[in-house]
Amino acid sequence: MIKISDLRVKNKLVALMLIAIALLIAISMFTIQKERDQAYAERTASLRANIEVAQSVVNYYRQQASRIGEEEAKAQAIAQLNQLRYDGDNYFWVLKPDLTIVNHPIKPNLNGTSASSLTDGEGKHHWREMVAVSKGPQGGVLDYTWRSPDGEMKPKSLM
Helix, strand or coil, rough: CCCCCCHHHHHHHHHHHHHHHHHHHHHHHHHHHHHHHHHHHHHHHHHHHHHHHHHHHHHHHHHHHHHHHHHHHEEEHHHHHHCEEEECCCCCEECCCCEEEEEEECCHHHHHHHHCCCCCCCCCCCHHHHHHHHHHCCCCCEEEEEECCCCCEEEEEEC
């Protein structure tokens, strides 16, 4: 077995530098992972807050239904949801548990159609998964890939 005292000074310095580099890499990887986790937590909190805004709009018009009628309340709620944006150009849509798209503000041609066969940019049935996630006791987050109008693939997260 080789003793440290038997190594030349040059080899001791090289070993010390390699250990230092390995430690720096390990610390950097740990820090990067923590930053990713923090960014994901912040994004999740932001999504939750934006969803609460949309839910408050729906709840307001639900309370107004007895005064203005159920259909008018629904129409006004959808009109308000169509105007809501978050994080720049993200929007809200209304989807029934049976996967019927009630309202899509960007693609109104989808209104009234079934989303059961629609897939994301990677072929995942994300609409189905959205309904499954929404039925959980605490909701949840769904990551999917969306094809933008210009054809670019963009990662997205939903609650």
